[in-house]
Amino acid sequence: MTAALETHGLVKRFGGLVATNDVSLSVGKGARHALIGPNGAGKTTLINLLTGVLAPTSGRIVVGGKDVTGLTAHQRARRGIARTFQINQLFPDMTPLETVVLAHAAAHGRAGTFWQPASRERASVERAGELLSRFGLADVMSRRVSSLPYGKQRLLEIAVAIAADPQVLLLDEPAAGVPEDERHEILSIVESLPADVTVVLIEHDMDLVFSFAGRITVLVGGAVFTEGSVAEIAANPDVRRVYLGEG
Amino acid sequence: MTIIFDGIAYGMLLFILACGLALTLGLMNFINLAHGAFAMAGGYVLVVLTQRAGVPFLACLPLAFLVTALIGALLERTLYQHLYGRSHLDQVLFSVGIIFMAITAVQYVMGSSQQIVRLPDWLQGRVEIAGIGMGVYRLFTIAICAVVAIALQVGLVRTRFGSQLRAAVDDPTVARGLGINVSLVFAVTFAVGSGLAGLGGALGAELLGLDPVFPLRYMIYFLVVVAVGGTTTITGPLLAALILGIADVLGKYYVPQLGAFIIYTLMVLILLWRPNGLFSRAVAR
Amino acid sequence: MSAPSRAADQSSGAIPADGGVLAHTLSRPPLPLAAEIAIWIVAVGAFFVVPDRALLLNEIAILGLFAMSLDLVLGYAGIVSLGHAAFFGAGAYVAGMLAVNGYATPLPGLLAAGLAAALIGFLSSFLILRGSDLTRLMITLGVALILLEIANRFDDWTGGADGLYGVAMDPVLGLFEFDLYGHTAYFYSLSVLFLCVLVARLVIASPFGLSLRAIRGNRLRAAHLGIGTSRHLVAVYTLSAFMAGLAGALNAQTTQFVSLEVLDFHRSADVLLMLVLGGTGYLYGGLIGAVVFKVLQTLISDLTPQYWQFWIGLLLVVLVLVGRDRMSERLGALLPGRRRGVEGDPA
Structure with a gap:
């Protein structure tokens, strides 16, 4: 089976600082994969490399068997990579409904449609309705995003990524700032995604990680420290020392 | 060679006129956009003082x-300071408004004709140095501008105020925490920038x-100088001003039929090539 | 920015996730339909109320179109332009030169002028994709100045500083002769404006229009949704230039004169003022702004013709200090009857 997401010897240097050091990963199709590591381990940098925010100094990125290293962020998004951001990146002047409809339409190559109203994008509108209800955003769907409380914005941030019907979904600390009881709600929505969707999760909450992930990669200092199943990682004394021991 | 020399004088002048803009923009x-209105104010101060009050030229500078620094300080305290955090659109609208008001106010008071500046005798005429004919006044202009440029560089790098200013720009919140009076620093900077424009306008x-x-x-x-020169250093705008000055004078001398066309095209091309300015440090992304 | 009534009115109740309701909510126009219809009734009715002011009305319609074209770029895509006159001027000169050289049929001339402006817009749009607000300001300003310089230099064709005289147009559609009072002119311009508003209305409600607002709101995220931000900006800038070119062409055809002033910095600044007066981002701001601007100008010019510019300047300064959003909302509230001005809560 081909991997959904692979990196080969990925390196990113900022001046003298090596933020990503020779990272080679392989995440299988439909995997629930977690990326953990102490602060500054280069987790978000890795996501930025994967999604095209940053260009790698060297190395390759392969998605669904195709090399995407040279593609821009929007080209990669069109190949089915979606992500959430650690800090909400939303459109303050738009409504949740508009945002989610657009996210779906754009992922399906219809962002440039100018000859008919967005409301005619049947599939997008229906999917948006579903997701907004699912995320408990239906009652605020026509308010300006900037007027929503943080928790709702956080949910929208994730809804937007899921609305793209991605092949690979990269979640950068989706539960950050979300109250305990809603965290599991978010994760359960993610878990209910179709089985062929590959999910990579960055998260500090170990309970969440252990309950969600199948495999875990531990990053330390920009490099892969170790990788293994949940049980292996949980039992690994070195991981406990560098990472879990701290928390 | 004389043309190059004229270009240098012109460029130095542009630098003095524009460096205040680099300060307000960069810092x-x-x-x-109304920076030129301060320069105009300086020019009219000179004209009024020399012609109507008989003040000697040198004292007028x-x-x-x-x-103009005073006017700048006044406007900064009353109006400009409210706009620091606002969108660029607001700033553009506001400063265009100031320009329009300044233009009509001056028309109303001074009339719309071109003003004639009488230079003192000792600044008129030409001298020949190393076979190059140079206008005495241009030489004088270059000298003054050079002094100002050096003073500015020293002021920014060496003085306590300079370091406070740089701190305030890097992070106003932290600077406040360190006990720096940020709004005073900004006001003084604005006033000095306006004053320099006034000096440039007079010269x-x-x-x-x-x-x-x-x-x-x-x-x-002015915008070209700042946009091309960048705002991170003093030398960037200085070099940009010199290039602009020389190119403009050369262009007007050799291909007058093209007029300002060359300058605008050059500007567009440079900005296309280096959107953040010719001499700015490369920024990530 | 300021879209009166957008999103404000529908915030309550649990909404069933029914496609029909959603589509309806989504397609809600920037202004209530009744308000839109009222605007057009007023626009047509104004002619019958003050037929002797048709020339002024014509000018308002043209400026309204020009300001609306800027709104597409500024209000929807978030690009601050100081040189939108470039496209107005290009349209005006192309329409004028065609007429002077014997191609005096209005509609083909109009279209050719719009396309010429669109071409310039298309080419210059690549210059504004990168860089900061300042870079964009400079480039837009620079493009307008370059065109001004060209128009000034090639005075054999453009009339240079003297202006282009002798623009005589054939009747519109071969039926409606242009008259001295601007009657035909007004309905001609108003029709073009109406069509452009229809097009713009469709475009901003489309996924493309949503994408533009997304790009303005957060370019990074927009790209991560799979939106080709550059391509979108090029497209909207070209469309905007096309409409600005149409406005310029209307100006040339109906006033039968083109001068360098069509490319002047003042024109770019004025149109910006009109747009922010009326409010950005809801399409009719430019039209309302043009009405306010022109009416103010006519009133003030009667008092002090030379110093009109001073009052524009003051208006700009006050507008910014008071806050554009509040100002344009107030303006909307003030238009019918003048109340709640000075008194009010001591806040």
Whole structure:
């Protein structure tokens, strides 16, 4: 089976600082994969490399068997990579409904449609309705995003990524700032995604990680420290020392 | 060679005129299109003082600086300071409004004709140095501008105020925490920037011409200096001003039929090539 | 920015996730339909109320179109332009030169002028994709100045500083002769404006329009949704230039004169003022702004013709200090009857 997401010897240097050091990963199709590591381990940098925010100094990125290293962020998004951001990146002047409809339409190559109203994008509108209800955003769907409380914005941030019907979904600390009881709600929505969707999760909450992930990669200092199943990682004394021991 | 020399004089003048803009833009991220209005104010101070009050030319230059700095300080305290955090669109609208008001106010008070500046005898005529004919006044202009440029560089790098200023720009919140009076630092910077424009306007009244539409006519030149030179250093705008000055004088001399076309095209090309300015440090992303 | 009534009115109740309701909510126009219809009734009715002011009305319609074209770029895509006159001027000169050289049929001339402006817009749009607000300001300003310089230099064709005289147009559609009072002119311009508003209305409600607002709101995220931000900006800038070119062409055809003033910095600044007066981002701001601007100008010019510019300047300064959003909302509230001005809560 081909991997959904692979990196080969990925390196990113900022001046003298090596933020990503020779990272080679392989995440299988439909995997629930977690990326953990102490602060500054280069987790978000890795996501930025994967999604095209940053260009790698060297190395390759392969998605669904195709090399995407040279593609821009929007080209990669069109190949089915979606992500959430650690800090909400939303459109303050738009409504949740508009945002989610657009996210779906754009992922399906219809962002440039100018000859008919967005409301005619049947599939997008229906999917948006579903997701907004699912995320408990239906009652605020026509308010300006900037007027929503943080928790709702956080949910929208994730809804937007899921609305793209991605092949690979990269979640950068989706539960950050979300109250305990809603965290599991978010994760359960993610878990209910179709089985062929590959999910990579960055998260500090170990309970969440252990309950969600199948495999875990531990990053330390920009490099892969170790990788293994949940049980292996949980039992690994070195991981406990560098990472879990701290928390 | 004389043309190059004229270009240098012109460029130095542009630098003095525009460096205040580099300060407000680079340090406060404020797009003040009305910068030229301060230069015009300096020019008119000189004209009024020399012609109506009989003040000697040399004494007028510091006065032009002081008066415009004062106007700058006043406007900064009353109006500009409210706009630092606002969108660039707001800043553009506001400063265009200031330009329009300045132009009509000057038209109303001074009339719309070109002002004539009488230079003292000792600044007139030409000298020949190393076979190059040079206007005495241009030489004088270059000298003053060079002194100002050096003073500015020293002021920014060496003095306590300079370091406070840089701290305030890097992070106003932290600077406040360190006990720096950020709003005072900004006000003084704005005043000095305006004063320099005033000085430049006074010095340049003879070379650039002075009439009420001065702020609009030279707006693009000031912006070019800053946009091309970047705002992170003093030397960037200085080099940009010199290049602009020399290119403009050369262009007008050799291909007058193209007029300002060359300058605008050059500007567009440079900005296309280096959107953040020719001499700015490369920024990530 | 300021879209009166957008999103404000529908915030309550649990909404069933029914496609029909959603589509309806989504397609809600920037202004209530009744308000839109009222605007057009007023626009047509104004002619019958003050037929002797048709020339002024014509000018308002043209400026309204020009300001609306800027709104597409500024209000929807978030690009601050100081040189939108470039496209107005290009349209005006192309329409004028065609007429002077014997191609005096209005509609083909109009279209050719719009396309010429669109071409310039298309080419210059690549210059504004990168860089900061300042870079964009400079480039837009620079493009307008370059065109001004060209128009000034090639005075054999453009008339240079003297202006282009002798623009005589054939009747519109071969039926409606242009008259001295601007009657035909007004309905001609108003029709073009109406069509452009229809097009713009469709475009901003489309996924493309949503994408533009997304790009303005957060370019990074927009790209991560799979939106080709550059391509979108090029497209909207070209469309905007096309409409600005149409406005310029209307100006040339109906006033039968083109001067360098069509490319002047003042024109770019004025149109910006009109747009922010009326409010950005809801399409009719430019039209309302043009009405306010022109009416103010006519009133003030009667008092002090030379110093009109001073009052524009003051208006700009006050507008910014008071806050554009509040100002344009107030303006909307003030238009019918003048109340709640000075008194009010001591806040």
